[in-house]
Amino acid sequence: MMRELSLHGRIEILKHLMDGAMTLSELTKKVGCLPTSTISRSLKILNDCCMVKKNGNKFELTGIGYLIADYLSNVEQILPLWEYICDAGEFMKILPTELKPGLVYLCDAEIEPDPYAAMMKAFEDIKKANRYGKYITKIVSYEINIYMIERNIKGVHDYVIFYPDLLEKNIKVTAQAVKDVIGNTDIPIDELRRLINSDLKVLNLPFQLGIIDGKVIYLQMSQAENAPFFISRDKKCVEWGEKIFDYFWEIAEPVDLAAELKRYL
Structure with missing residues (x-):
C-alpha cells in the first residue's frame, strides 16, 4: 500500500480530497503537476486500495x-523534528500511539542544545513553582533538592518518577538536603511525609520530562549525554506533556519516600 502511495502524486491526491469530494478535472487542477491521465490512473489504484471511492462524477x-x-499530514508536520526523532527510537517505541500526534507541538518549542543550560533554566522555574511539579528524571542534584524541599514545605507538591538504578544515590542526597533545610530530623514519619510533600515512583524510562505548575514543559527525548531539551510554555504542548507523565505514572512502582529517607536521618 505504501508503495502505491509513493507514486504519481497519490499522496497529494489524498491530501486534496481531505478538503472534500472533487471531480477529475478539479483534482487535476489542484495537483497541478500531473496530466489528467496520470491522475485518473492514480484514482483507480487508490480506489482498488479502498482509500478513494467514486460518488457520481466526484471522488x-x-x-x-x-x-x-x-496520518500522512501528521508526519509532514513533524518533518522539522526529523533529526531529533531519529535519535529518539526508544522514546518513540514506548510513547502511546494516541500521544504521538502531539509531537507536532514541539515544532514551536525552544530547543536547548546544552543539557546543563536546560537544567539551569528548569532550576529557575522550579524556584518559582507554587503549585506542583511532575518529573521523570535521572538528575541527582543537592541544590535542586534544597529548593524543591523548601517549596514542598510551603505547599508545592511534587510527583517524581526516578530511574531505579540511581534511586539509592538520590535518596542519600535528598536526605542530606532534608537535614539542611529542616534541621531537626528526629520527627515522626507522618510529619516527615507532610513536610516533604512529594510522591515518588520508579520506572526505567529512556527520556526525561519536567512539568512545572502546568505552565512549562522540559523534554529530553533521548538518553544520549548531549541530547537537547525541548522547552515550551505553549498550553497545548504542556497539556500533552502532562498526558505523557500521567500515562507512565500509572504504571510506575511506588516508593515510600519518607521511609527511605528515615534510613539516613
Whole structure:
C-alpha cells in the first residue's frame, strides 16, 4: 500500500480530497503537476486500495482514506523534528500511539542544545513553582533538592518518577538536603511525609520530562549525554506533556519516600 502511495502524486491526491469530494478535472487542477491521465490512473489504484471511492462524477475519501491522509499530514508536520526523532527510537517505541500526534507541538518549542543550560533554566522555574511539579528524571542534584524541599514545605507538591538504578544515590542526597533545610530530623514519619510533600515512583524510562505548575514543559527525548531539551510554555504542548507523565505514572512502582529517607536521618 505504501508503495502505491509513493507514486504519481497519490499522496497529494489524498491530501486534496481531505478538503472534500472533487471531480477529475478539479483534482487535476489542484495537483497541478500531473496530466489528467496520470491522475485518473492514480484514482483507480487508490480506489482498488479502498482509500478513494467514486460518488457520481466526484471522488471522495473512504474512512481508510481519511485515516491514512490524516496520518500522512501528521508526519509532514513533524518533518522539522526529523533529526531529533531519529535519535529518539526508544522514546518513540514506548510513547502511546494516541500521544504521538502531539509531537507536532514541539515544532514551536525552544530547543536547548546544552543539557546543563536546560537544567539551569528548569532550576529557575522550579524556584518559582507554587503549585506542583511532575518529573521523570535521572538528575541527582543537592541544590535542586534544597529548593524543591523548601517549596514542598510551603505547599508545592511534587510527583517524581526516578530511574531505579540511581534511586539509592538520590535518596542519600535528598536526605542530606532534608537535614539542611529542616534541621531537626528526629520527627515522626507522618510529619516527615507532610513536610516533604512529594510522591515518588520508579520506572526505567529512556527520556526525561519536567512539568512545572502546568505552565512549562522540559523534554529530553533521548538518553544520549548531549541530547537537547525541548522547552515550551505553549498550553497545548504542556497539556500533552502532562498526558505523557500521567500515562507512565500509572504504571510506575511506588516508593515510600519518607521511609527511605528515615534510613539516613
